[in-house]
Amino acid sequence: MVGSDHGGLSLKNELAEYLSSQQVVVTDLGTHSADSVDYPEFGAAVGRAVAAGEADFGVAVCGSGLGICIAANKIAGIRAVTIHDVTSARLSRAHNDANVICLGERLIGAQVAKDAVDAFFATEFEGGRHAHRVHSLDALIAQQT
Ligand code: RB5
DSSP states (O other): OEEEOGGGHHHHHHHHHHHHHTTOOOOBOOOOSSSOOOHHHHHHHHHHHHHTTSOSOEEEEESSSSHHHHHHHTSTTOOEEEOSSHHHHHHHHHTTOOOEEEEETTTSOHHHHHHHHHHHHHOOOOOGGGHHHHHHHHHHHHHHO
16 A cells, blocks of 8 residues: 655655566555645555555555655554664554655665665564553553544
């Protein structure tokens, strides 16, 4: 599941193509043109699709990777992280059970982005001492409703 605003369009398209070449089934939730759009719509769309179980993971891109990550995190069950390097991508899965990786097209090179996405998809959640912390994260949203 991939999505972006106009600021992340090129990197989103490149990552979608890359993931497809790795035999990952990719659904592109847009945006599909360089016209200016609002990142909350696309971050939420990626989040909703992952929360609904339509994909194990989401990839969300905007100019900085920040706004679209905030949007995705508004959806219950989503643990979205803005990533700039491979180590953070790996740790976000191993320790935080992150399910949406967010990237900033204006801040990260395409190769680092691909390597980070590879690490994100390849790393299992370690569970153990991290499990109750992740449950506590999800409970924060439940407590608000
Ligand atoms: C769009 O210009 C830009 O603000 C957006 O892509 C993102 O960086 C917001 O966080």
